[in-house]
Amino acid sequence: MLVFFIHGVATRDVKYSNSLIDGIKKEFSQAEQTLPYFYTSFWGHVLNDFNKIWNSIDIDLNSLEKRAPGVNAKNSFRYRQFREGLISEFAGDMFTYMNENQGREVRRLIADQLHKFMEKHPEEEELHIIAHSLGTVILWDILFSEKFEEDDPARLIRSLISKGENKSKPGKASLSSITTMGSPILFFNTMLGINAQDIERKIQAYTPRKINWLNVVHASDIIAYPLGASLNLGDDSQLVFRDQFIDKDANLLETAARKIGQQEVALITSTVDAHSSYWKLPEVAQSISNQVISIIKFSDRVITLLKKVPGMARPGVKLHSKEDVIESFDFRDGSGRLRLIKNFANVHHVYVYSPQFRCIFSGFVTWVHTEALLEEVEYIKWEFGQNSTRKT
DSSP, X not given: OEEEEEOOTTOOOTTTTHHHHHHHHHHHHHTTOXXXXXXXXXXXXXXXXXXXXXXXXHHHHHHHHHHOTTOOHHHHSXXXXXXXXXIHHHHHHHHHHHSHHHHHHHHHHHHHHHHHHHHHOTTOOEEEEEEXXXXXXXXXXXXXXXXXXXXXXXXXXXXXXXXXXXXXXOSSOEEEEEEEESOOHHHHHHHHOOOHHHHHHHHHHHOSSOEEEEEEEETTOTTOOXXXXXXXXXXXXXXXXXXXXXXXXXXXXXXXHHXXXXXXXXXXXXXXXXXXXXXXXXXXXXXXXXXXXXXXXXXXXXXXXXXXXXXXXXXXXXXXXXXXXXXXXXXXXXXXXEEEEEOTTSOEEEXXXXXXXXXXXXXXXXXXXXXXXXXXXXXXXXXXXXEEEEOO
């Protein structure tokens, strides 16, 4: 399983995703699931240096005070911190991406990094993309826009994450889920003009399975908006979409300002913190992990559980006698089946098979651990099984 991050505005630190990665690892460990591989993509150095812009603004403000000594530049140009913060950085980075050459360079960097990531793990079959802020617009553009020429890096990214065979595809992975955080896609799509038909057509090319899409919106993030109704997806859509709202204050200043009815103060003091909070919020890590874990094949989850049974050992030979089968059932998601066998010495062996009846796990326990194995198989049958048959 591969998890690939795409950052948003004003990101100049390659460690931006560390807190969220730690949160996801914690959730996976608690669920006793094998940890994914993570890759933090980075393209922030492509964008303009806005210090130059604000240096020019400072020169203009200083000039104003020199021309009119009685004028206070701070009163003539209010809310400097707010202007210089998220709004300036978001607008500047967005317009920079929309520049043809710089936008292409951003997509090239993302394509190169994704290719290297998949090349390093060619055995993995699932790719989960998590994007934030401007990164969600870039991802939306890459996945669904019709504007790109054949040699644009967006085309390479699409070939990398698609289900079809492609010589440039370094591994098996195809797009499995999308998470967007702090996303302004709703407004920028008025310019990009991507509709539900475009989305459905592209999604079907990326994977034969349904794709989960989680869109996280912090209550105080004025950049982030829900997407559900605007996507206009049908009941039979291959895209399973959900908006999640984080209803909490971004910081103590916002809490205090809201309590005394100072909404404008609350907005100014909370916007930057709210927009960057997704990387550190435990509920975001939990929601992403639940989305990813929910599409892990049952057969893989069962194997993880069986490996933890006390005394589990791996046999050198496999038994095939149908007469010795005491439990056999398929998994509900169609990812395979389990068989429990008792041999002539009353030693219990357990096997997990793929849908093609290839054995992907085999193990046995000695008599002292038989009860633990039987209890685990009963749990697996209840949690993952269907159409079970028992022989006594």
